[in-house]
C-alpha cells in the first residue's frame with residue numbers, strides 16, 4: 001500500500017494564490033472556502049498578503065493534509081474540516097469558493113509522481129470531483145459569489161469550460177501558463193497520445209519536451225432562479 005503523503009505546492013497552487021489575491025484585495029470580511037486545501041499553502045498565502053479579515057474554511061479528504069494545514073497557518077478566523085468535497089460544510093454558504101481538489105485525468109495521475117500517496121479518483125477526463133462540486137454550487141455558493149478553479153490541460157478543460165459557461169453569467173479565464181511535464185510523461189507517451197487524439201487532454205511537444213498549460217477560471221454570478 002502507498003504511504004499517505006501531502007500534495008506539494010506547485011505552479012497551479014501559485015496561480016490560484018495570485019489570482020485569488022487580486023480578487024480579495026477589493027473585498028472585506030468574506031467567507032472563503034477552499035476545497036482540496038492540501039497543506040493550506042493557498043489560503044496561507046492569502047492570509048499573509050491581505051489584511052481584510054476574511055474568514056477561511058479549509059477542507060480536504062486527507063486527515064494528514066489537514067494536520068499539516070493546521071500546523072502551517074497561524075490565523076484566528078479559520079475553520080478546518082476533514083471530508084470529501086462539500087460534505088463537511090453541509091448547508092453553509094460561501095462568498096468565495098476555491099476548488100483545488102485532485103482533477104487530472106486519472107490515466108495521467110496514475111503514472112505521475114504527484115499523486116503517489118495522494119487521493120485521486122477523477123475518471124479518464126479528470127472531472128469526476130469537479131462535476132460534483134459544480135452541482136453543489138447552487139447550495140454552497142451565494143448567488144453573487146465567486147467560484148475559482150484551475151484549468152489544467154492534463155484534464156478535459158474544453159468540457160469543464162463548457163459546464164462553467166452554462167452555469168455562470170460572468171466567466172473569465174486568465175492567461176495560459178505553459179510548463180514542462182516531468183519525464184514520466186515521455187516514458188508513457190503512447191498512453192497519453194491516445195488521450196490527446198481523443199481530445200481528452202492537451203499537451204504539445206517542443207524540442208523533445210512535453211508542455212501542458214494551466215490557467216484559472218474565475219466565475220461570477222450563477223445563472224438560474226437565485227441569480
Ligand SMILES: C[S@@+](CC[C@H](N)C(=O)[O-])C[C@H]1O[C@@H](n2cnc3c(N)ncnc32)[C@H](O)[C@@H]1O
Nearest residue numbers: 007009013036037038060061084085100101102
Ligand atoms: C492538487 S492537490 C492540491 C493541494 C493544495 N491545494 C496545494 O495547492 O498544494 C489536490 C488535493 O485534493 C485532495 N482531495 C482529493 N480528493 C478529494 C475529495 N474528494 N474531497 C476533498 N479533497 C480531496 C487531495 O487530498 C489533495 O490534497
